[in-house]
Amino acid sequence: MFVTAFEHRAIELQVPRTLVTPHPMGRTIGPVGDRTRQRQVVEAALRLLEDADGPTTVRHFTPPDGT
Amino acid sequence: MSEADETEQGEGHDAAESTPMSMTDFRESFYYGAHADMQFKYLAKLTDEEAADAIASVLATAGEVIDTGDLDALRTRLFELQAAAYRPREIVEPSVDDAPFTPLAGPLSEQRLALISAGGVFDRDDDPMGPDGPTQQEALPLIKEFLRGAPTLSTIGVDTPISRLTARHPGYDARTAQRDPETVFPLSHLRELAEEGRVQLADEHYAFTGATSQRRLEKEVAPRWAEHMAAREVDAVFLVAT
Numbered sequence: 001m002f003v004t005a006f007e008h009r010a011i012e013l014q015v016p017r018t019l020v021t022p023h024p025m026g027r028t029i030g031p032v033g034d035r036t037r038q039r040q041v042v043e044a045a046l047r048l049l050e051d052a053d054g055p056t057t058v059r060h061f062t063p064p065d066g067t
Numbered sequence: 068m069s070e071a072d073e074t075e076q077g078e079g080h081d082a083a084e085s086t087p088m089s090m091t092d093f094r095e096s097f098y099y100g101a102h103a104d105m106q107f108k109y110l111a112k113l114t115d116e117e118a119a120d121a122i123a124s125v126l127a128t129a130g131e132v133i134d135t136g137d138l139d140a141l142r143t144r145l146f147e148l149q150a151a152a153y154r155p156r157e158i159v160e161p162s163v164d165d166a167p168f169t170p171l172a173g174p175l176s177e178q179r180l181a182l183i184s185a186g187g188v189f190d191r192d193d194d195p196m197g198p199d200g201p202t203q204q205e206a207l208p209l210i211k212e213f214l215r216g217a218p219t220l221s222t223i224g225v226d227t228p229i230s231r232l233t234a235r236h237p238g239y240d241a242r243t244a245q246r247d248p249e250t251v252f253p254l255s256h257l258r259e260l261a262e263e264g265r266v267q268l269a270d271e272h273y274a275f276t277g278a279t280s281q282r283r284l285e286k287e288v289a290p291r292w293a294e295h296m297a298a299r300e301v302d303a304v305f306l307v308a309t
Contacts, residue, residue: 055168
């Protein structure tokens with residue numbers, strides 16, 4: 001699966017599974033030192049790997065409430 | 068008159084003798100120019116008015132953050148500006164002919180995963196550009212050479228301490244990944260998940276510099292990498308863009 005902040009790249013490349021994260025460039029997984037957010041993104045990406053049932057599945061990362 | 072006012076007047080006298088920088092020159096200077104800054108190079112893509120509004124909004128948000136301490140507000144503002152700047156102005160069409168999809172062969176806990184980052188991460192003891200490879204700042208003027216060249220795949224062992232990792236990339240500000248490689252290479256998080264039995268990890272993980280010849284990457288290099296990983300019984304890859 002592909003994790004990116006730029007959804008249009010996933011569309012151009014027709015990537016099978018894409019998680020779009022709301023982070024500034026160079027911090028795709030999460031801010032420096034923010035292990036909570038980084039772990040949330042990694043878990044969301046693995047859920048996408050598991051759940052996607054067809055090509056070019058794009059999911060937007062949404063942080064759990066309160067984080 | 069305050070000390071600050073006096074200083075400004077003195078500097079203004081000198082500035083009057085030099086060529087004034089236009090707004091166009093200023094915003095374009097962020098793209099590998101006098102103000103080269105990979106976090107804000109997108110200013111060069113904007114109109115003068117858009118760039119002025121973007122800079123003003125960042126300053127306004129920064130001013131509020133001084134009082135509120137809400138750094139997330141600044142992060143959000145920066146992401147919104149970045150997203151708007153890079154958002155395609157026309158409908159995006161696929162640049163490839165097919166859209167492959169392979170369902171997982173079984174439960175996630177039985178899949179062997181490899182991490183691949185385009186963030187230019189590497190082991191300090193195994194610099195892909197050799198022991199005298201350029202620093203991040205030295206790499207910026209080399210952007211054209213990077214874009215013409217073929218990418219090198221750095222191999223990072225599954226047990227490599229995160230403290231041994233660093234990064235170099237002329238297309239984004241890799242100082243972020245130098246401070247915390249897991250912003251683009253979340254290996255320790257995957258190790259934790261593997262220890263919890265959620266997934267299996269390959270022995271090797273990988274990174275390369277995404278600022279590279281995209282044609283060579285697609286036609287020559289990536290297929291070889293895929294074969295390399297398939298030979299190591301990798302079932303799925305966790306690909307991180309910057």
